[in-house]
Amino acid sequence: MKLNDQFTSRPGDDLPRIMMYVCPKKHVTVSVDVDVGITLKNIACGKKLCNLQASSSGEYYPTPYPEDTKPEWEWYRPNKREYMSLSETYRDWVNSGGLLIRWRTKAEPILHGDPRLNEDHVFWKDRTFLEQYQ
Ligand SMILES: [Zn+2]
16 A cells, blocks of 8 residues: 655554454454544453453554454444444444444455554544445
């Protein structure tokens, strides 16, 4: 993926946006972003039969993750069909740029240097995705 020229590239820009969540039992749930948007700091632990809440540091950068880190979950933007089936609460979340989480698919990950992210590589500005739900 080509980086936007207006950004100064930084080390790690070619890495996926991986997030690690840890529950009180120290189970680690690893996610990756496959769309540009907002993710949650706390999620349900991804370990089977563990109903505890898992928390992340909320930080993508820097990326201290081992190179062989394999995300089992992914944050994605729902298509219109799925969006229409969501509750009003979840639609509000998606309308605000929020992503949903599901088991990892073959979707390409978003990279830290994605031009749709702003200079801080954290927030995004482009809300044209909302048009698909009209
Ligand atoms: Zn757990």
